[in-house]
Amino acid sequence: MKRRNVLKMGAAGTGAGLFMPRTSNANLLYPDGFIPSIAAKPSPPVIPFKDPLFEMPVAQTINPATLIPGPDPASHQRYDEFLPEKFYIERLHEFPWVYHSEPPYDQGSWSWGFTGGGFKDIVPGPTYDAYYGEPIFVRRYNDLPAVGSAEANVRFALPSLTMHLHNAHTASESDGIPQDFYNPGEFWDHHYANFPAGFDKREIMGTLWYHDHRLDFTGPNVYAGLTGMYRLFDEQDSNNERDRNRGAFRLPSGKYDVPLILHDVQFDEFGQVIWDFFNPEPTPPDKDHPHYRAEPLYTVNGMLGDRFTVNRKIQPHFKVEARKYRFRVLNGGPSRFYELFLRTENNKHVDFFVISNDGNLLPEPLRRKSIRLGVAQRHDIIVDFSRFRPGQHVYLVNRMEMRDDGAGPTGRQLDEGNQIMRFDIEARTDRDRSRIPDFMRELPDINMDEVRRERLFVFDYDNGLWTINGKLMDPNRVDAAIETGTAEIWTWRNTGNAWSHPIHTHFEEFQILEINGKPVPKNSVLNSRKDVIRLGPNDEIKFFGRWRDFLGKHVMHCHNVVHEDHAMMIRWDMVPPGKGD
C-alpha cells in the first residue's frame, strides 16, 4: 500500500458525512471558513497500525502483611462480613508513556500511570480479575509530584486523586466519590466487597472500569492516564471457556478476552498531550453559517482529540487467531461518542454478537453490525474471526460524527469514518472451545410496589456551566436523600436542543421504563441493566432503580467529563428508612 493511502486511512475525522454534500476535499466537512483545532493544529501524523495493541497485565496480589498500617475495619461498612481475601497496591506516578513508536511520540508523552504487583509504569492501569464472593482490598498511593513542583511534567492535571470503580456496588467510602481525594504523599484504601446488589444473582455485573473522579478535574486527570479495567467473574461467567460446570457460559476467556479502552487524544509537536482549559466564545450562526462555529480546543463543551488510541496506543494492530474473541469495549472519553463497526478491507461490515450493555450480560446475545458508546459506556462483543483466512485484516471503525465543539454527536453518520485499530488474522493454535450461549442473565423484576417516590432531573446549560435542576455541583448539599431498601423512579430530561449528555449514576444499576414516552423496543440492547444513558437533544427517559445494602454519599453526573467538571453533578445520599426526603 502506498504511504499516501496509509496516511489517508489513518487521518482522523476526514470522512465526509453521509448526508453532507460530497466534495473532493474531505476537510470541507466543516462549515465554510471554519477550521477546528484538529484540522488547524493536528497532532503529528503517524503510520497507523504499526504498533501492537497494549494488553494490560492482570494485577497480582501482594502480601497483606506488607501494608503498613494495616486495613482499618472501622473505616469500612460491612468489612467483617466481606473480609478481603486478596490485597493489591497501586502507586500512581508520572512517567513518559510511548503512544506510538514514531517521532515525536517515540520519546514518550508525560502521563500519569500505574506501578504495583505485576505491573510497572503502565497506562492504562492493570486489569483486575475479581470474583463474586471474593472481596478484595486495594491501597492506592499518590506518588505524583505536587502542584507547582519542579518535578511535575503533566501540568494540566491536578495531582490530587480519587479513584472510582465505575459500576461497582461499593460503599461510599471505597467508591472514589469526587470529594474523597488524596494528595501527593497520601494514600486511600478501597474495599471492594464483590457481592451482587441485594444479593440478587440477576444483578451480577461483568465489565467494570476504574478512573479518577476528582472534583473539578476529572477530565484532565483521566486524560492524563488514570483509567483501567476491572473484570468481575462468577460461576457462570467463569473466566474459563473450557469450564465443565453445566451452568457455565464458556465465553472466550484468557488471552481471548481482551479489554479495549478507547480515548481520543490530541498532541503537540513534541508528542506531548494537550489539554486546554480555556475556550473562546463560539461564533453564533448567521445567514452564511447555519451552525455555531467553534474555536480550537473547545473544552467547556467537550474535548475532542484527533488521535484515536486503544489501550493508550495510537491506532494499533492486534494479532488474532481465526476463532472467537470477547472484546470488552470501553469509551474512556473525554467527550467523544462512537458508533463502532467492524469492516473488512473490501468495505464489508462484519456482524458480531453484543453480549453486554454497560458491562452487564444481556438476557441473550444480540447480533449486530455496530455498537454505540457514549463516554463511560461499555459493550462486550463476541467476534468470530474463524470465517477469515490468515493474512486478512479487519478494521474497527468509528462512524459517528461529533459536533466540532465536542458537545455531542451531529446526528450524521460518517461514510469512511475513523480507523481505530486493525485486527490481523492468524491461524488458530488450538480448538476453539468457547461458546456463544443462547441465554445469559435474566433481568431483575420491576415491582412498582417498591417505589417510594419519583424524581425529575433536568439537564441544562448556564453561561459556560452545566446545570442539573438549575443547580451546580456542591458536595456540601444533598440533592436527593434516598432511603436504603427502597426503589424510585427517576426521569432524566435534556432541555438542550443541540447537545448530548451521557448521564451516569453511581452504585446501582437501573432499567429503562420509557424513552420519550415510549417503551424500550423489543430486541434493543437497552433491555438491560444500565448505569449510563445517552441523552440526546430534548430526550427524556424514565427508569426504575433500587437502592440497597449500604448508607452514604454518592453522585450522579454527566460523563462527558468536561461537563462534569463544569458542575453537571449532584450528590445523592442513601439514608436509613424514615430519613429520606
Add this chain to the structure above:
Amino acid sequence: MSLRRKFLTQLGTISLAIPTFALAKPDKAFAKYRNDGSQTIIRTRDGKILPPPTQARGGNYFPNHVVYSHSGETLRLFDDLIRNKVVMVNFMSIAAHKSFPATEHLARIADRLGDQLGRDVFICSISTDPQHDTPKKLMALAEQYSANRPGWHFLTTSKNNVSAISKRLMKHGHHGNSHPIRMVHYGNGGVGIWGAFGADSNPDFVVERLSWVQNDKRVIGQSPVLAGPGHLKDTAKNSHNRAV
C-alpha cells in the same frame, strides 16, 4: 506559506514566549534550534533526554493585552495579573449587576480569604462593557460592594482587547453587555491548571478550591499518610469520607 508551515511558526513563537517552564529541576537544560528557527529546550535527567512538559503551548496561553484597573494602574493581563499567580477571573459589567450581582458574591469569597487576598490569591474582574465601565465607575462599583481591596482588580480595556481576551478565556452569552455571567475561572498561572465555579457557589468551599491549585509547599515525608477513608463514626456527618 502552507497551513502546516504557518502553524509550526506560530508554535515556535509561543514556545519562546513561555521560556521558564523547562528550567526546573532536571540536571541539565539546553536549547536546540529547530529547522524553522524556533527553539526547544531540551532537558536531561540522569543523562537521559526528557520530553518537554505538557502545556508548552495552548493550555496556559493568555493574551497579554494592556488593561486599566479601577485604581488607575496600567497593567498587562498575563505578565502582571496571571503569570505565576493563583487567580480568579470573571467577566462582568456594571449593567449586569442589576440581574446578577457577581461582585457581591465574590466579595463574600474575599471576606473569607482575608489577608490571603493580595498575597496568595488575586481576583480579576474584567468588564465586558468598556464603553460605559470606566475605571472611575468601576471604582464606585468596588466601593459599593466593599470590593476595593488589595489583590482585587476591576479591569477595563478597549473593546477590541476585551473581545480578544474573552475569545481566549471563556465568556458565554450573546445577549449584549447586560447579560449576567455566572462563571468564575480559578487557577494557577504558574503551572497551567484551571478550574471553574459559579460566582454564587458556597464561598467557604471556593476558598477550599483555591487551596487545591496553590503551589503545594508541604514537605512530603518518607512514610505515606492515610488520607481516608476515615472512621465511619467520624465521617458520617461530613460531606466526604476523608480522614483529614
